[in-house]
Amino acid sequence: MLWQLMERLNDNPTAMFLLPLAIIGIGGAIPLALESRRRSSIDGALPEMMELISAELGAGLGLEQAFADVAKSRNDVAGTLLDQALVRAQATSFTAALAKFALESRSALVQRVVNLLDAALEQQAPLQEVTYRMSIEYEKLNSLMRLKEEKVFGQAFTMIVLMGLMLPCITGFIVGIFAPPSTGYPLASTLEALYLFSAAATGITVTISGRMLGRTGQYLWSAPTWMLLSTLLFQGVYIMAGNMF
Amino acid sequence: MEAEERDLLAALRAFDVLLGAGVGLESVLINIARGGYGAISRDMEKIMDGVRSGKRIEDELTKATSRTKSTGYKRLLTTLKTNVTSNTDLISDLRRQADREEEERTDRIMKYIEALEGMPTALLTVGMLGPIVLPLMAVAPYLFAGASGLIDVPGPGVARMATFGGLAFCVFAMGLIGLKAHTRDPGV
Numbered sequence: 001m002l003w004q005l006m007e008r009l010n011d012n013p014t015a016m017f018l019l020p021l022a023i024i025g026i027g028g029a030i031p032l033a034l035e036s037r038r039r040s041s042i043d044g045a046l047p048e049m050m051e052l053i054s055a056e057l058g059a060g061l062g063l064e065q066a067f068a069d070v071a072k073s074r075n076d077v078a079g080t081l082l083d084q085a086l087v088r089a090q091a092t093s094f095t096a097a098l099a100k101f102a103l104e105s106r107s108a109l110v111q112r113v114v115n116l117l118d119a120a121l122e123q124q125a126p127l128q129e130v131t132y133r134m135s136i137e138y139e140k141l142n143s144l145m146r147l148k149e150e151k152v153f154g155q156a157f158t159m160i161v162l163m164g165l166m167l168p169c170i171t172g173f174i175v176g177i178f179a180p181p182s183t184g185y186p187l188a189s190t191l192e193a194l195y196l197f198s199a200a201a202t203g204i205t206v207t208i209s210g211r212m213l214g215r216t217g218q219y220l221w222s223a224p225t226w227m228l229l230s231t232l233l234f235q236g237v238y239i240m241a242g243n244m245f
Numbered sequence: 246m247e248a249e250e251r252d253l254l255a256a257l258r259a260f261d262v263l264l265g266a267g268v269g270l271e272s273v274l275i276n277i278a279r280g281g282y283g284a285i286s287r288d289m290e291k292i293m294d295g296v297r298s299g300k301r302i303e304d305e306l307t308k309a310t311s312r313t314k315s316t317g318y319k320r321l322l323t324t325l326k327t328n329v330t331s332n333t334d335l336i337s338d339l340r341r342q343a344d345r346e347e348e349e350r351t352d353r354i355m356k357y358i359e360a361l362e363g364m365p366t367a368l369l370t371v372g373m374l375g376p377i378v379l380p381l382m383a384v385a386p387y388l389f390a391g392a393s394g395l396i397d398v399p400g401p402g403v404a405r406m407a408t409f410g411g412l413a414f415c416v417f418a419m420g421l422i423g424l425k426a427h428t429r430d431p432g433v
Contacts (some may be wrong), residue, residue, distance in 0.1 A: 125266025151358045171376040190383040198410045208423035
């Protein structure tokens with residue numbers, strides 16, 4: 001059975017080419033997906049953290065104490081990172097702790113917030129007002145990003161399902177019915193072109209979906225897996241339909 | 246979309262926070278020029294380089310206004326220049342501008358989502374018609390082999406080339422359709 005499958009795979013040079021790329025691609029896509037999830041968790045937590053800090057400052061606590069309280073009250077990635085930065089910076093200074101937090105968060109939003117806080121601290125500005133305004137601003141930005149993600153994700157997912165899974169099944173079935181191997185038409189090169197087309201169409205769709213969601217890198221790494229799946233689906237359905245009718 | 250518009254709102258909010266906190270305009274420009282705001286940071290760096298070399302800040306702001314194509318960024322620079330020359334209420338002007346930018350950004354995202362709505366259908370149409378119609382062309386010389394005297398049937402080589410060309414064109418067309426996702430991205 002396994003040898004038969006391998007033999008079938010030999011007829012599909014596109015799949016043979018994509019198989020190692022897909023294995024490598026999975027290895028590249030997983031860290032990027034984890035990083036994206038981690039960063040969106042930190043960005044999502046930022047407005048709430050700013051609001052809490054503003055409330056603590058309003059209650060008369062100092063900025064350092066407010067940050068420490070916020071770090072202890074949260075058990076998410078942002079809280080853990082902030083806590084670690086504050087502990088590590090005990091030997092240095094509070095601004096060094098903030099810089100460490102910004103650096104390790106790897107988030108542009110956090111880095112901007114820390115930069116602004118740093119400047120406000122230097123100028124002895126009213127920090128309660130500053131942090132409160134930041135919390136409102138980043139809440140608005142986050143809800144807009146969530147809205148975009150929700151709306152666009154549906155379309156991106158539909159496109160991948162349609163082009164990567166449905167299209168190879170339909171076209172493989174139609175080609176299998178009208179030109180099965182039993183007819184004896186010399187269509188080997190045309191079939192090879194269709195295997196390649198199936199993979200290329202899926203690859204383009206996955207890249208477009210990634211661009212729509214702003215995660216082109218992550219989707220590019222996962223593209224070979226989808227392309228392999230698509231070309232194998234086409235081949236499998238073509239063989240099945242060809243043998244059935 | 247111009248490069249400056251990508252980070253304009255964040256820069257406007259930074260101006261608002263820092264000026265509201267009592268930081269001077271020149272210090273704010275230095276802070277923005279340090280980085281984090283993309284093309285705006287680079288442009289602010291040029292402005293500050295000019296100021297450091299002895300030129301007047303209003304002249305540098307005017308020069309920067311003529312350099313950019315982004316209307317929003319041009320508006321920001323003009324507001325800054327007016328403040329330097331006429332001492333206007335900069336914070337409230339920038340807040341108004343930031344609110345306007347925010348509305349425009351929301352509109353841009355909505356338009357982007359609307360622009361993408363037809364994309365799955367368009368991709369599926371091109372992606373489906375190609376592999377259904379073109380293999381028929383490849384089979385045609387064999388299907389109509391007996392009727393070569395009645396109808397003009399292309400040879401297998403020509404039919405195969407037409408099929409391959411057609412499939413390649415379909416992939417190219419799909420790429421062109423998908424380009425919209427990149428060119429119309431509002432960049433939030």
